[in-house]
Amino acid sequence: MSEYAIEMRGITKTFPGVVANDNVTLQVRPCEIHALLGENGAGKSTLMSILFGSYSADNGQIFLDGKEVSIKNPSVATSLGIGMVHQHFKLVQNYTVTENIVLGMEPTKRKLLDLKSARAKVARLSEQYGLSVDPDALVEDITVGQQQRVEILKTLFRNANTIIFDEPTAVLTPQEVDELIEILRKLRSEGKTILLITHKLREIKEVADRCTVLRRGRYIGTVDVADVTEQELAEMMVGRAVKFEIDKPEQEAGAVVLSLRNLEVADSAGIVKVRDLSLDVHEGEIVGIAGVDGNGQSELLEAITGLLPLSKGSIILDGKEIDRCTIRERIEAGLGYVPEDRQKFGLVADFTIAENSALKNYYHPVYKKKFGLLDFNAMEREANSLIEQFDIRSAEGAATMAGSLSGGNQQKVIVAREISLSPKVLVVAQPTRGLDVGAIEYIRRRIIDERDKGGAILLVSFELDEIMNLCDRIATISKGQIVAVNRQDEVDEYQIGLMMAGSQAEVAL
Amino acid sequence: MKAERKRLSESDGATSVLVVLMGFLVGTILVALVGKNPLNMYKALFQALSGYNIDNGRMNVRYIAETLNYSVPFILCGLSMGFANRVGLFNIGGEGQYIMGLTLAQTVALLGPQIPVLHWVLAILAAIIIGALWGGVVGILKAKYEVSEVVSTIMLNYVALYLSRIICLQLPGATTYKTANFPKTALIENTFFQAITHNSLLNNGIFMMIVAVIIYWFIMEKTSLGYGMRATGFNKDAARASGIPVVRSISISMAISGAFAGLAGGIVALGSFKYGRVLAGMDNYGFDGIAVALVGNCTALGTTLAGLLFGLLKNAQALMQGKQIPKEITFIIQGLIVIFIALRSALKLYQEYLDKRQLQKEVGVK
Ligand SMILES: Nc1ncnc2c1ncn2[C@@H]1O[C@H](COP(=O)(O)OP(=O)(O)OP(=O)(O)O)[C@@H](O)[C@H]1O
Ligand SMILES: [Mg+2]
Secondary structure, eight states: OOSSSSSEEEEEETTTEEEEEEEEEEOOOTTTTTEEEOOOOOOSSHHHHTTSSSSSSSSSEEEETEEEEOOSSSSHHHHHTEEEEOOOOOOOOOOOOHHHHTTTOOOOOTTEOOOHHHHOOOOOHHHTOOOOOTTTBBBGGHHOOOOOHHHHHHHHHTTOOOEEEESGGSSSSSHHHHHHHHHHHHHHHHHHHEEEEEHHHHHHHHHSSEEEETTTTTEEEEEGGGGGGGHHHHHHHSSSOOOOSOOOOOOOSSSEEEEEEEEEOOOOSSOOEEEEEEEETTEEEEEEEOTTTTTHHHHHHHHHHHHSSSSSEEEETTTOOOOTTHHHHHHHHEEEOOOIIIIIIIIIITTTTTHHHHTTTTTGGBBGGGGGBBBHHHHHHHHHHHHHHTTTOOOOOOGGGGGGGGHHHHHHHHHHHHHHHHOSSEEETTTTTTHHHHHHHHHHHHHHHHHHHOOEEEEEEEEEEHHHOSSEEEEEETTEEEEEEEGGGOOOOHHHHHHHTTOOOOOOO | OOOHHHHHHHHHHHHHHHHHHHHHHHHHHHHHTTTTHHHHHHHHHHHHHHHHHTTTTHHHHHHHHHHHEEEEEEEEHHHHHHHHHHOOOOOTTTTHHHHHHHHHHHHHHHHSSSOOHHHHHHHHHHHHHHHHHHHHHHHHHHHHHHHHHHHHHHHHHHHHHHHHHHEEEEEEOOSSSSSEOOOOOOBBOOOHHHHHHHOOBBBBBHHHHHHHHHHHHHHHHHHHHHHHHHHHOOOOOHHTTOOOHHHHHHHHHHHHHHHHHHHHHHHHHHHHSSEEEOOOOOOOOOHHHHHHHHHHOOOOOHHHHHHHHHHHHHHHHHHHHTTTOOTHHHHHHHHHHHHHHHHHHHHHHHHHHHHHHHHHHHHOOO
């Protein structure tokens, strides 16, 4: 038996214009939780895609238990006992859990689909690993956290010994993160080897045994997690000292710029998600909305930006009632939006960075030439300046397809575009989800800069430390209603946590 | 996943060429299987392409001109399909828009003012406008009321056919299958072309087609209208959230799409016939346009090339029959090309399956 369950040696992979992996080494011991850390675009997903057979490396070797293998595609990886839980789940919404799990490998009993024994196996696995997933539930009825467990079950069902998790916690609520960490520990104790990509240093400290760090495609080193601090890990990955807490000068808030009055919003299925909600945001302040995912935050923001209609109430932006305005009119009135789902609402993946940077104002005179012609050169110039200001890393500069950017850089493109439009009010949802600490620092810095320049910012985040770090005032939301609005220095995370759970009465302020 | 898609689309041009070659290869085999000499098929195709008859060494440019003339409606209907497709719509209504264009062009040709130039210009404009309306209605239904464009276009195709019959039967000199002859001022014939191509049917429509191709390219790639449309086609949600008027994009794109098909109808009516036709069935250019656009990847250049190929095949039909090759082989080749395009992704899945089998043998997994 070799020392390493998985060994990747000298892996090199180039994409047009970038070396995503440059002679990378990865050595994973059996039954350990091995974290993979690196900035956005460092090449973590690429390395894992090579291990899982989605990409083929230009160079390098892969050994499983000391035997060299060639993993040409994901089915090969599966038959070698490697499973992957992708960040974006690949589940069929109106199938049951069991059906989803057997999908693509229906077990046969004299050629007939044997769902019954599959169901039994799913139930047994779920029990064994403490996943508590109902094999008969429809996927559309279960939470994101449970859907992720279905993905885990999928790999277990296919007898995976090694499971790769690509940023599993990015989509989870804090409670679900804790549960996932328990599950990871359970998997390890049952003899599975785990590869974990995450940007959260806390999670690495909490659950991983060892950690390999990549920087700009290169292998930096592998450390025993117990021997290093979070600060040291961050420096290893970024190559410089990183600030976790951003200085925020005290500042008097100005006049009210965004006023939400008695809003009621129903989601697309007609269920009322926001009830009688009122809130003001002033010039030069950041107001955070703290709450557990699903308490009406998305619907509230979509109503403000015009993606969802308002059933009741009014929205006043800088003295002007905008709740009957089209989305474009709202943007023109000075509303900026960094959406929670950046792939769906924020970017056109098949457009270049240049084209994406002009998505909201391509019809403005700056981009106009004669005869309704678009000035693509002007777009490119604008994009280049954003790329420089925001340190957006891409293969081919302004001509890079947005879809080929790493998540962090996609987010930078969106934030750069929104800020460059100098909005009066910037609505931001989960701005640092899935981002590395360097990028998080950067994006938070830019948001605070906007505030310092007098912008009004409404921020939704499920992460309390982000809310505590950035906001001047915190509005806690529960079941579509604001439970309380507090100044940041009046409350602590614990009190907010209690209010989020809806137990307003227990918090004596 | 995204990256995968990108890589596929990058090789789209190459794939189309490959797919066309495969279509011809299988077509060749089929000809051989029914006991004919495939060489004759290629001789016919060569003659339709170059005008040169290999068997007797004679040259006749008329064949080239006819190939070009046949391509015109294919290309225009391809543009029609392609334009809607780039905005994320599936316009099966090209046929109906084509029929309406043809009908209005015939009507204006027979009833309009017989003033040189103005007459045919009016007839062509009428064709373009009715095509745009016929498509635009679908766009508005889709954008405002979420009526599937697939369903509404299919229905409108039939409405167009029967409406066309009703209108054309009222036109001067109408019998069950044709109307009176068009006045000379309504025709778009080109006497110069006729002189140099031994009286082929090639007419001024080819210039209109070229202008249409340029307009297509220009709107899509160069204007802010096209930019908004492409954004809508790639990602409707992001387009909407960015304030792009999605409803307007969809309606306008269907109207422009219809205008291309309407123009095709006008050109066929005034260029290839001297009288109005009372249609008994569909001409199918609108449907073939779907295939043309798919083969041409919905780009201006690709669609033009694919349309030329379809025109070539159509013109080669008569020549093939003269050489004892069943003309249906051209339909089979067209059909194969479309099927292969659709099979692209299936082929990839099959490759994965083979890899897996191979590995299971190597590792000895049960
Ligand atoms: N399919 C692709 N085509 C072109 N470039 C790509 C492709 N996939 C990744 N890249 C580039 O390779 C580099 C590494 O990307 P990768 O997705 O592996 O980073 P990552 O470490 O997973 O980042 P993140 O933390 O943001 O997910 C980036 O510069 C990215 O733009
Ligand atoms: Mg990644």
